[in-house]
Amino acid sequence: MDHDNTSLQNHPAGLASPRCASTTRQAYPCSDDRYPASIGSAIAREPAASFRAVYEELTSRDTPRLQAQRRALALLRDALDAVAGTTDDLPADPQGLDDWMAASAKKATRAYQDYLAQRRAGGPRRFFASRAHALYFLQAVAPTKLVDGSWLFGCLRHARDPRMAGLAQTYLEELGNGDETKNHVLLYRQLLQSHGLNEGAHLADDHFEQGAVQLALGHTTEQMLPEVIGFNLGYEQLPLHLLITAYELNELGLDPYYFTLHVTVDNADSGHACKAVDAVALNASRFPDAGRYWERVRRGYRLNDLGLGTTSIISGFDIGTEVLRIFTAKAVAGAGAHSDYCRIEGRTVNQWLGDPALIGEFQQALVRKGWIVPESDPGQSRFWRPLVGDRAEMFGVFSDYELQVIFDWIRGPQAAADGHRYDAPWPAPRPTRTPTFRAAQRLQEARKARAGDSDTGGSDADGQALLAPGAHWTPQGLEATRSFVAGIRGAQA
Numbered sequence: 001m002d003h004d005n006t007s008l009q010n011h012p013a014g015l016a017s018p019r020c021a022s023t024t025r026q027a028y029p030c031s032d033d034r035y036p037a038s039i040g041s042a043i044a045r046e047p048a049a050s051f052r053a054v055y056e057e058l059t060s061r062d063t064p065r066l067q068a069q070r071r072a073l074a075l076l077r078d079a080l081d082a083v084a085g086t087t088d089d090l091p092a093d094p095q096g097l098d099d100w101m102a103a104s105a106k107k108a109t110r111a112y113q114d115y116l117a118q119r120r121a122g123g124p125r126r127f128f129a130s131r132a133h134a135l136y137f138l139q140a141v142a143p144t145k146l147v148d149g150s151w152l153f154g155c156l157r158h159a160r161d162p163r164m165a166g167l168a169q170t171y172l173e174e175l176g177n178g179d180e181t182k183n184h185v186l187l188y189r190q191l192l193q194s195h196g197l198n199e200g201a202h203l204a205d206d207h208f209e210q211g212a213v214q215l216a217l218g219h220t221t222e223q224m225l226p227e228v229i230g231f232n233l234g235y236e237q238l239p240l241h242l243l244i245t246a247y248e249l250n251e252l253g254l255d256p257y258y259f260t261l262h263v264t265v266d267n268a269d270s271g272h273a274c275k276a277v278d279a280v281a282l283n284a285s286r287f288p289d290a291g292r293y294w295e296r297v298r299r300g301y302r303l304n305d306l307g308l309g310t311t312s313i314i315s316g317f318d319i320g321t322e323v324l325r326i327f328t329a330k331a332v333a334g335a336g337a338h339s340d341y342c343r344i345e346g347r348t349v350n351q352w353l354g355d356p357a358l359i360g361e362f363q364q365a366l367v368r369k370g371w372i373v374p375e376s377d378p379g380q381s382r383f384w385r386p387l388v389g390d391r392a393e394m395f396g397v398f399s400d401y402e403l404q405v406i407f408d409w410i411r412g413p414q415a416a417a418d419g420h421r422y423d424a425p426w427p428a429p430r431p432t433r434t435p436t437f438r439a440a441q442r443l444q445e446a447r448k449a450r451a452g453d454s455d456t457g458g459s460d461a462d463g464q465a466l467l468a469p470g471a472h473w474t475p476q477g478l479e480a481t482r483s484f485v486a487g488i489r490g491a492q493a
């Protein structure tokens with residue numbers, strides 16, 4: 001591929017620059033020092049219905065590229081406006097970035113050591129009060145995790161530009177270089193699947209905001225390069241919450257690999273964090289106004305703060321509310337499916353389930369009538385027994401996650417703190433701790449291969465489309481990634 005290293009205006013052969021295409025020449029001025037607001041004002045406003053709508057549009061392979069780009073720019077204009085007046089912890093001058101990165105990493109690891117000391121001294125888990133709480137978290141952050149790395153997708157077009165090679169390499173490493181056991185999104189999909197979690201169909205719109213911002217950056221590399229670089233700078237630093245999350249998931253017997261993987265790849269020495277800092281300096285000379293460039297990088301950095309963060313999601317968990325949500329969702333299918341033989345406080349189960357407004361009252365009636373015995377062994381609750389076991393009448397109605405929530409809710413916060421699995425032998429023969437995930441793993445002969453669909457499919461006319469956030473984790477996407485990586489390595493040899 002013939003590639004000029006002087007400007008992002010030059011694209012690899014066969015991949016026309018979208019902003020320089022004739023239809024968009026007026027809308028996207030081909031100057032390196034563009035300001036996002038002026039780009040945004042040149043685009044007809046066509047507000048998306050929701051963050052989720054943008055998210056779905058930008059992950060769909062059916063969305064025309066220009067439409068996706070227009071949508072992305074409109075979203076980013078609003079997002080950048082939202083963070084314009086906020087503050088950040090970046091140094092005043094980009095020269096200070098190396099020291100800033102070292103200090104941030106040190107601060108996180110010191111705080112983690114303090115956390116470990118507290119735990120060793122008998123302190124409780126800081127994030128997850130129960131196994132259900134941890135699973136709720138994994139579910140709630142799914143929309144963001146399922147587009148992991150997406151903000152760098154557009155950097156692939158410039159993979160042979162030395163100034164962009166580090167960012168493109170970071171993206172390819174997010175994709176595991178096409179290795180299905182290392183593709184971050186695929187790992188997260190498997191984590192969700194293994195616990196009866198889904199892609200987040202039931203989640204409120206604000207859960208999709210951060211993912212939509214990330215996808216939008218990945219579609220606007222040529223227009224938003226400083227913001228992409230700034231966002232990446234923030235996302236690739238090692239945060240304390242990642243360390244604690246991994247520790248507590250493992251403690252609860254949940255696979256922490258997705259999180260521990262990020263502790264290693266984001267390291268400040270030679271990992272993604274280091275490449276993120278290098279990208280700031282490597283691309284600075286494209287922008288004649290250094291102050292303006294740094295201001296744009298900083299604004300991009302602050303986009304990390306949009307949407308729901310780890311801490312707010314964790315503190316927003318209320319097990320009673322989650323049980324109510326689960327019951328309400330099931331009531332749609334359950335109304336009419338029960339016999340009228342059984343009445344609870346004068347109403348048949350079908351009558352209770354037939355009116356969504358009654359579900360909370362139904363939940364309380366089950367407690368009042370002794371069908372659910374709070375803060376006890378769930379086996380004593382008449383309601384619990386039909387839900388579990390091969391011959392249970394309602395086996396399969398609730399997912400693993402939903403059963404865990406109901407199980408922990410019945411047991412109450414004190415008992416549920418032990419992290420006991422709902423489907424492990426119960427009651428426990430003696431007070432036990434849930435084996436950590438790693439301990440459980442050591443007991444197994446070998447970890448099952450993380451095998452996905454073995455169909456590798458055919459090739460795609462547009463190889464890079466298969467490396468897009470909505471496709472790279474599929475068998476075809478993984479194969480296309482491996483071919484792309486081999487091409488890059490071949491060119492370097």
Ligand SMILES: [Fe+2]
Nearest residue numbers: 148149174184
């Ligand atoms: Fe990742």
